[in-house]
Amino acid sequence: MSPSTQTSFQIKSRERVADHGEVFTPDWLVNDMLKLVDREVERIDSRFLEPACGEGSFLAPILLRKLATVRRQYSKSPADYEFRAVLALMSIYGVELLVDNVCACRERLLTLWLAEYEQRLKRPPSAECLATVHFVLERNILNGNALSMKKVDASAQDTQEPIIFSEWSAVTGPLIKRRDFRQDELLRDQDARNSLEQAKGELSLEYVPKSPVREFPPTDYRKLPEAES
Ligand SMILES: C[S@@+](CC[C@H](N)C(=O)[O-])C[C@H]1O[C@@H](n2cnc3c(N)ncnc32)[C@H](O)[C@@H]1O
Numbered sequence: 001m002s003p004s005t006q007t008s009f010q011i012k013s014r015e016r017v018a019d020h021g022e023v024f025t026p027d028w029l030v031n032d033m034l035k036l037v038d039r040e041v042e043r044i045d046s047r048f049l050e051p052a053c054g055e056g057s058f059l060a061p062i063l064l065r066k067l068a069t070v071r072r073q074y075s076k077s078p079a080d081y082e083f084r085a086v087l088a089l090m091s092i093y094g095v096e097l098l099v100d101n102v103c104a105c106r107e108r109l110l111t112l113w114l115a116e117y118e119q120r121l122k123r124p125p126s127a128e129c130l131a132t133v134h135f136v137l138e139r140n141i142l143n144g145n146a147l148s149m150k151k152v153d154a155s156a157q158d159t160q161e162p163i164i165f166s167e168w169s170a171v172t173g174p175l176i177k178r179r180d181f182r183q184d185e186l187l188r189d190q191d192a193r194n195s196l197e198q199a200k201g202e203l204s205l206e207y208v209p210k211s212p213v214r215e216f217p218p219t220d221y222r223k224l225p226e227a228e229s
Pocket of ligand 1: 020055
């Protein structure tokens with residue numbers, strides 16, 4: 001794994017360890033764990049959620065591995081490379097209680113994404129593309145409580161607002177379909193699916209997938225921030 005993905009320490013302070021269990025996972029362990037899902041990590045659109053993501057110990061190397069796939073498959077066309085690199089970023093999600101970690105995680109992913117992009121295309125992204133990258137990072141790396149599934153305030157206290165994830169899916173050409181889901185409903189949905197699987201068909205299949213809380217028309221990926229308003 002590249003040393004550039006590593007945070008330089010595993011503990012920031014004793015208080016933070018005691019208050020929030022904040023101990024970052026070392027690279028060697030992240031690496032070993034990611035080997036268990038090797039194939040998935042390399043797929044550009046396989047979705048990963050790190051529920052207490054800290055500064056993104058897992059998300060950073062996952063992003064790099066996905067971008068390596070983009071480089072192998074789409075280097076010939078700058079337009080294809082850019083679109084797929086944005087899709088790779090869109091597939092990575094994190095929830096973190098402490099706002100400074102959220103900022104550090106977004107910054108880390110942004111730095112890796114930009115370095116990879118500029119190395120490949122020998123130029124920075126357009127202002128529109130960069131705005132989308134920032135927008136996706138803000139929507140995907142969330143300041144929240146992964147247990148209560150609520151957003152939190154600057155003091156890490158729960159608010160009344162539920163955590164909402166955006167699902168981004170490629171449609172055709174440069175178009176992306178965005179659908180927003182509440183995390184608590186997604187997990188209840190997953191529980192229902194699991195119990196149906198365990199029941200091996202003995203339950204009547206009344207499983208109804210959860211509906212999004214918000215849905216957007218397919219939009220050019222460079223116009224996604226504007227579609228929000
Ligand atoms: C053991 S660290 C792991 C960080 C990162 N996943 C890693 O492997 O390096 C736990 C992280 O979870 C955060 N955290 C603690 N309770 C949380 C909660 N209820 N919801 C979201 N994040 C939480 C802490 O602030 C800390 O950054």
